[in-house]
Amino acid sequence: MNATLAAGLWPSVRANWLYQLLLAIGGSALLAIAAHVQVPFWPVPMTMQVLAVLVIGIGFGWELGAATVLLYLAEGAAGLPVFAKGGGIAYFAGPTTGYLLSYPIAAAVAGWATQGGRGRSFVAALVGCAVALVIIYALGFAWLSAFIGTQKAWLGGVAPFVAGDAVKVLIAALVSQTAWRQVGR
Numbered sequence: 088m089n090a091t092l093a094a095g096l097w098p099s100v101r102a103n104w105l106y107q108l109l110l111a112i113g114g115s116a117l118l119a120i121a122a123h124v125q126v127p128f129w130p131v132p133m134t135m136q137v138l139a140v141l142v143i144g145i146g147f148g149w150e151l152g153a154a155t156v157l158l159y160l161a162e163g164a165a166g167l168p169v170f171a172k173g174g175g176i177a178y179f180a181g182p183t184t185g186y187l188l189s190y191p192i193a194a195a196v197a198g199w200a201t202q203g204g205r206g207r208s209f210v211a212a213l214v215g216c217a218v219a220l221v222i223i224y225a226l227g228f229a230w231l232s233a234f235i236g237t238q239k240a241w242l243g244g245v246a247p248f249v250a251g252d253a254v255k256v257l258i259a260a261l262v263s264q265t266a267w268r269q270v271g272r
Contacts, residue, residue: 090203091148092263095270107151114143114155115162118190119169134171137223137252140190141216141259144197146266152194160187182244185230186223193219201263212263216256 093110121139144152163174170178170187179187199205200215224245231240 111155115159118159122171138255144194149195149198152198153191156191156194186227189223189226212260216259
C-alpha cells in the first residue's frame with residue numbers, strides 16, 4: 088500500500104501532477120518559513136526546519152516529500168532567501184550544507200516510514216522520524232567537522248540540538264498518528 092496522508096485527504100493528489108506541484112510549492116514555502124523561525128546558536132542556528140522536513144515527509148510520502156525538499160534547495164540555490172540566513176549557490180559551500188543536503192533523504196525516510204499501513208503505527212512513525220534525524224545529524228556533523236573540527240562540530244552542531252530535535256521527532260510522530268486517524272474517518 089503506497090497511500091500517503093496527502094492522498095488520503097485529497098484522493099486526486101496521487102493521480103494529478105498539478106496537485107502534486109501545488110503541494111510541493113506549499114511544502115517548500117513551509118520549509119522556508121520554518122528556516123526563519125530560529126533561536127540564535129553558533130555555528131548552526133536552531134530552526135524549525137527539522138520539524139518541517141519530517142512533517143513534509145510524513146504528509147507527502149517518500150517521493151513527493153523528497154521532491155518537495157529538493158525544490159526548496161533549488162529555490163535557495165537560485166538565490167531566493169529561503170535558508171536561515173539567505174540564499175544563493177554560495178550557501179552550499181558554508182557550514183550548514185551537510186544539514187541542507189540531508190533534508191531530502193530525511194524527508195524520504197520519514198515518508199517511507201509513515202506511508203500506507205506503517206503510518207498508522209506510532210512506533211513506526213517515531214522510529215522513522217528518529218532515523219531521519221540521525222541522517223540529518225550524520226551528514227550535518229560530517230560536513231561541519233571539515234569547517235571547525237570534530238569536537239567543535241559535535242559541541243556546536245549536534246549536542247545543543249538533541250533535546251529540542253527529540254521533541255520535534257515526537258511532535259512529528261504525533262502529527263502522523265493524529266492525521267492518519269483523521270484520514271481513517
